[in-house]
Amino acid sequence: MKLEQQQELMARLSIMQKLSLAEAMEILNVSESTIRRIFAKMEKEGVAIRTHGGIQSASGAMTRYSFEYGTKTNIEKKTAIAREACKLLKNGDVMRLAQEASNIWSVYFRSMPIIMLLAAGMACVSLYLAHLLTARLVQPIERMTAHLNNVSGVARYPELEPFMDMIEQQHEEILRSANMRVEFTANVSHELKTPLTSISGYAELIESGMAQGEQAKTFAAEIHKSANRLLTLINDIIRLSQMDSPMPDLKFEPVDLAQIAANTFEQLEMSARKADVTLQLDAKPAMVEADRQMMDELLYNLCDNAIRYNVHGGSVKLEIRPIRDKVIVCVQDTGIGISPENQEHVFERFYRVDKSRSKATGGTGLGLAIVKHIAVKHNAQIELESELGRGTRISVIFERCFKG
Numbered sequence: 001m002k003l004e005q006q007q008e009l010m011a012r013l014s015i016m017q018k019l020s021l022a023e024a025m026e027i028l029n030v031s032e033s034t035i036r037r038i039f040a041k042m043e044k045e046g047v048a049i050r051t052h053g054g055i056q057s058a059s060g061a062m063t064r065y066s067f068e069y070g071t072k073t074n075i076e077k078k079t080a081i082a083r084e085a086c087k088l089l090k091n092g093d094v095m096r097l098a099q100e101a102s103n104i105w106s107v108y109f110r111s112m113p114i115i116m117l118l119a120a121g122m123a124c125v126s127l128y129l130a131h132l133l134t135a136r137l138v139q140p141i142e143r144m145t146a147h148l149n150n151v152s153g154v155a156r157y158p159e160l161e162p163f164m165d166m167i168e169q170q171h172e173e174i175l176r177s178a179n180m181r182v183e184f185t186a187n188v189s190h191e192l193k194t195p196l197t198s199i200s201g202y203a204e205l206i207e208s209g210m211a212q213g214e215q216a217k218t219f220a221a222e223i224h225k226s227a228n229r230l231l232t233l234i235n236d237i238i239r240l241s242q243m244d245s246p247m248p249d250l251k252f253e254p255v256d257l258a259q260i261a262a263n264t265f266e267q268l269e270m271s272a273r274k275a276d277v278t279l280q281l282d283a284k285p286a287m288v289e290a291d292r293q294m295m296d297e298l299l300y301n302l303c304d305n306a307i308r309y310n311v312h313g314g315s316v317k318l319e320i321r322p323i324r325d326k327v328i329v330c331v332q333d334t335g336i337g338i339s340p341e342n343q344e345h346v347f348e349r350f351y352r353v354d355k356s357r358s359k360a361t362g363g364t365g366l367g368l369a370i371v372k373h374i375a376v377k378h379n380a381q382i383e384l385e386s387e388l389g390r391g392t393r394i395s396v397i398f399e400r401c402f403k404g
Contacts, residue, residue, distance in 0.1 A: 005030070006038055012396040013048060013057055020054035062369040156297075192233065202226075234368040239297075240349065240373065250291045251375070254401050257295060257320045257329060258283035264299040265318070268307060276312045281302075286327040289401040292377050298374045299329070301367040302394060306333035327400045329380035338386040346384065347372040371396070 012021055013026060017028075024035045042048040048055050063331050126322045172330040202219040211219045261283040272279050288295075299318070305318040321328050338346060345351045345386040350365040375382050375396055386392040 006042060008041070009038060009055075010047065013055070018054060018056040020049070023287045024055070037373050040394075092389050130392050130393050143208070148222070156348075192230070195230040195233070198226040199223050199230075224308055233366075236370065239370060252289050252291055254287045255290045255295055256285055256287055257299070257398075258285045260292070260299055260322055261318055263304055264296070267300065270346060271304065272307050272316065275310060276314075277308050277310045278315040279316060280317040283318065284322060284363060285318050286322040286377075287401040288327050288398040289373050290398070294374045294377065298396065300370055302329075302331040302396075305367045306331050306335065309333070310335040314391075322400055327398045329398070330393065331395075334391040334393065337388040337390055338384075338392055339388055343384055343386055 008028060009019065009024055012023075016023075020040075021032065021035055024039070025032060028035065028038075037051050039048070042055065043050045048057060093164050105183070111268060202211075202223045206219055226365050265279050269279065303316060303318060310316065310333050316334075317330075317332045318329040319328075319332070346370045349369045351369075371394075372382060374380075380396060380399075381397040383395040383397070384392070385395075
């Protein structure tokens with residue numbers, strides 16, 4: 001009976017940690033002397049400590065206890081334990097008092113601040129090392145970027161040579177394109193201003209009444225002429241802008257240049273007659289892989305340029321000859337010719353060998369620039385031969401197409 005009473009007190013003690021004499025008497029409903037004997041026995045067995053007026057758990061730091069009771073051969077476990085104390089009782093039973101250990105999650109949460117601190121430290125070290133290594137790697141590139149106009153004196157890593165050469169080439173191309181755009185804008189402004197000034201001046205004279213009768217008709221004709229030149233110039237500028245940008249609508253197909261040459265001569269027959277220039281066509285069937293509209297423009301601009309800069313009574317000859325795997329388009333005139341110092345510039349935009357003649361004939365200075373763009377789009381080569389006073393010969397060499 002006393003053993004059961006002791007067990008009851010141990011169970012209460014595991015919860016309350018401390019029991020007074022009065023509380024124990026109320027729990028067991030026994031006399032004070034009986035409680036004192038039970039307290040003395042528990043203290044003797046080391047499972048509790050007697051205090052003034054009561055008793056408390058022997059391990060004051062423990063918060064939860066599990067109490068197990070059974071025989072030596074059959075002990076029923078109630079909870080998982082980490083520390084335990086066992087006592088063999090006189091009747092052969094075993095009494096075990098154990099403190100419940102903290103579970104894995106409580107250990108994890110207690111360790112979390114340390115883990116986070118270590119992770120933050122490792123991240124800071126990694127970032128510092130990455131920054132240091134990256135700075136060393138890109139240092140020559142930064143130096144080169146700061147001296148793009150002169151990269152020859154910049155120290156280079158051999159591994160970065162191809163990359164730095166590519167950057168240098170791209171930089172030169174960007175500068176060249178920027179200069180071309182600035183020059184092109186200035187030229188466009190000038191070219192547009194000239195006919196507009198002429199139109200405005202003649203219109204003002206007619207409006208004020210200063211030009212009447214035949215003079216008014218003459219001024220009106222000049223306005224019409226300047227307007228046509230302006231429209232031609234605008235169309236050429238728009239066409240060049242289109243060629244400068246990617247052109248996904250290009251339709252490459254087998255094209256017979258001899259057929260296009262015949263159509264071109266039909267279109268230019270009236271212009272040649274007005275300029276007193278004879279047209280000669282010697283075209284053999286020759287197929288090239290090209291955009292048909294661009295081939296029309298190329299042949300038209302070459303022949304139109306030869307007519308504009310020809311002499312009265314002169315001639316323009318267009319030859320198309322297939323030779324092995326090439327097709328050669330050749331336009332030869334008997335015009336004014338081009339000096340050696342001007343020959344390398346004739347394919348530039350708005351460049352004119354004879355500015356006064358261009359103004360008289362209505363030339364825009366963009367015809368041969370368009371020819372060059374079309375040749376580049378078709379991977380064709382351009383050759384120029386000219387002699388002052390004897391004429392000019394321009395050849396465009398295409399890859400021959402054996403389809404169709």
